[in-house]
Amino acid sequence: MEQDNALLVLENLSIGYDAVLASEINARVHPGEVIAVLGPSGIGKTTLVRTIAGLVEPIDGNVELKVEKRGGLGYIPQKLGLVRHASVYHNVNLGARASLPVLKGESEERKKRVNSALVALGIEEKTTEPVRRLSGGQLRRVATARALAQRPSLLLADEFLSELDHNTVDVVITAVKELLDAGTSIIMVEHHEENVTLLATRVWMIHGEKLYDFSIDEWKTIQTGHLPGGEEE
Amino acid sequence: MLLLAWITLNDLVDDWGRLEGGWENLTAFVTESMWPPNWSVLEAQSYPVCEKDIEFFCSVGYLGMVETIKIAFVSTILGFIGALCLSSFAARNLMPMYIALPFRIILAATRSLPSLIWAILFVIVIGLGPLAGVLAMTFYTIGYLGKLQYETFEGMSSDALEVSKAMGLSHTTTFTSVVIPETGNHLLSQLMFMFEYNVRHGTVIGIVGAGGIGYYIDLYMRFLQYDKVLALLIIIFVVVVVIDLMSLMVRSFVTDEGDVRRPTWLRAMIKLYRSRNSSSE
Numbered sequence: 054m055e056q057d058n059a060l061l062v063l064e065n066l067s068i069g070y071d072a073v074l075a076s077e078i079n080a081r082v083h084p085g086e087v088i089a090v091l092g093p094s095g096i097g098k099t100t101l102v103r104t105i106a107g108l109v110e111p112i113d114g115n116v117e118l119k120v121e122k123r124g125g126l127g128y129i130p131q132k133l134g135l136v137r138h139a140s141v142y143h144n145v146n147l148g149a150r151a152s153l154p155v156l157k158g159e160s161e162e163r164k165k166r167v168n169s170a171l172v173a174l175g176i177e178e179k180t181t182e183p184v185r186r187l188s189g190g191q192l193r194r195v196a197t198a199r200a201l202a203q204r205p206s207l208l209l210a211d212e213f214l215s216e217l218d219h220n221t222v223d224v225v226i227t228a229v230k231e232l233l234d235a236g237t238s239i240i241m242v243e244h245h246e247e248n249v250t251l252l253a254t255r256v257w258m259i260h261g262e263k264l265y266d267f268s269i270d271e272w273k274t275i276q277t278g279h280l281p282g283g284e285e286e
Numbered sequence: 287m288l289l290l291a292w293i294t295l296n297d298l299v300d301d302w303g304r305l306e307g308g309w310e311n312l313t314a315f316v317t318e319s320m321w322p323p324n325w326s327v328l329e330a331q332s333y334p335v336c337e338k339d340i341e342f343f344c345s346v347g348y349l350g351m352v353e354t355i356k357i358a359f360v361s362t363i364l365g366f367i368g369a370l371c372l373s374s375f376a377a378r379n380l381m382p383m384y385i386a387l388p389f390r391i392i393l394a395a396t397r398s399l400p401s402l403i404w405a406i407l408f409v410i411v412i413g414l415g416p417l418a419g420v421l422a423m424t425f426y427t428i429g430y431l432g433k434l435q436y437e438t439f440e441g442m443s444s445d446a447l448e449v450s451k452a453m454g455l456s457h458t459t460t461f462t463s464v465v466i467p468e469t470g471n472h473l474l475s476q477l478m479f480m481f482e483y484n485v486r487h488g489t490v491i492g493i494v495g496a497g498g499i500g501y502y503i504d505l506y507m508r509f510l511q512y513d514k515v516l517a518l519l520i521i522i523f524v525v526v527v528v529i530d531l532m533s534l535m536v537r538s539f540v541t542d543e544g545d546v547r548r549p550t551w552l553r554a555m556i557k558l559y560r561s562r563n564s565s566s567e
Contacts, residue, residue, distance in 0.1 A: 129449075139468075
């Protein structure tokens with residue numbers, strides 16, 4: 054009965070651009086799960102996330118996304134996708150506007166969400182600052198605040214913890230845990246193992262054009278040096 | 287490419303002998319008919335009687351230029367808004383091709399008629415006067431700016447657009463809250479360029495009776511008063527330079543460089559004056 058409440062169902066999915074990067078992907082994501090997508094560079098992690106987001110057409114198979122069309126899916130790409138010439142508030146407000154459209158009113162709720170997201174990420178003093186003036190760490194905080202204000206059912210985050218100092222990672226992780234408490238599921242592309250153990254409940258490892266789905270405990274066992282299929286790392 | 291251009295030019299020109307004596311003709315025309323410019327165009331006209339304290343405000347140069355600027359301003363603003371509406375549907379990264387293509391065709395059709403032809407059409411439809419000029423330049427602006435705008439939108443970074451798409455933001459929200467802020471610098475630059483273009487072309491459409499300084503240029507040319515024509519052309523040149531400076535200032539608010547405080551003209555002049563004084567002491 055697991056599939057009944059799955060937010061995302063991947064069926065026989067093949068991903069890639071000109072060439073297939075990974076195929077026969079079958080996986081599900083359920084509410085409250087945090088999936089860490091792992092694998093070496095160029096293996097197809099970002100392509101998988103972009104395919105789920107509907108930005109890349111699958112080569113074969115299906116992506117069934119069971120979230121609200123408007124505001125149900127959050128996305129933090131590698132380059133963060135912020136509006137550089139707009140203020141921090143404007144960017145964070147876009148997240149709130151995705152799930153609470155202006156035409157439907159609820160402006161107070163939107164403001165509340167934006168302000169609490171700004172405070173949670175510690176950027177409340179940068180509200181009017183144009184995004185282009187911020188440092189790399191601050192930009193990641195803004196992108197996370199945008200997701201926090203959106204409160205999506207499923208958040209796709211592509212290496213959003215990379216290149217951050219420990220202090221900023223702590224702030225972002227605390228904010229993300231707020232999202233998890235609100236019922237959001239997360240698919241995060243990661244390179245750093247320490248970040249995986251901080252949040253993930255499951256691991257999708259892409260290896261040899263296949264996706265392997267592990268619980269976090271199974272993945273920790275794999276860390277001993279054996280890759281699936283009996284290959285040595 | 288230069289060689290190809292030269293071969294093509296050679297193919298187009300059947301008789302290079304025509305160039306002979308051309309420079310002398312031009313020199314004679316400028317020195318005998320145009321130079322010096324006749325600045326009486328900045329004095330009050332004999333009719334209607336000037337009721338203002340300063341004669342300049344009743345002059346052909348001032349009245350014509352102000353009317354041209356008014357026509358250019360209104361048509362640039364109306365055209366800019368019209369172009370934004372159409373180009374937001376014509377950009378391939380904002381709309382699927384089956385929607386974008388008809389809007390591109392509409393913009394191409396609007397653009398393919400020069401503003402002069404639009405002016406003739408509107409003079410026929412609504413008669414002589416500034417309204418024909420405004421409508422002619424508005425339509426041309428829509429076609430011209432629309433193309434520049436959708437090409438700008440297509441050239442913007444795809445990251446923010448992809449996030450908007452993934453989040454499920456509407457076309458209107460994406461356009462007003464992502465696309466316009468991200469391309470604001472280019473849009474302002476295009477707006478100012480178009481205003482300048484419309485001021486310059488206001489002179490051309492004035493010739494067919496659509497109002498503005500072009501009406502007076504046409505009038506003086508008919509009476510072979512080329513010295514007055516030159517004076518009006520110098521006035522247009524000065525206005526175009528001022529618009530260019532305004533464009534520089536307006537765009538500095540939205541560029542990255544605008545974050546750095548630049549000295550004003552006045553401060554720069556004071557600094558220069560002080561440095562000269564200190565060196566002479």
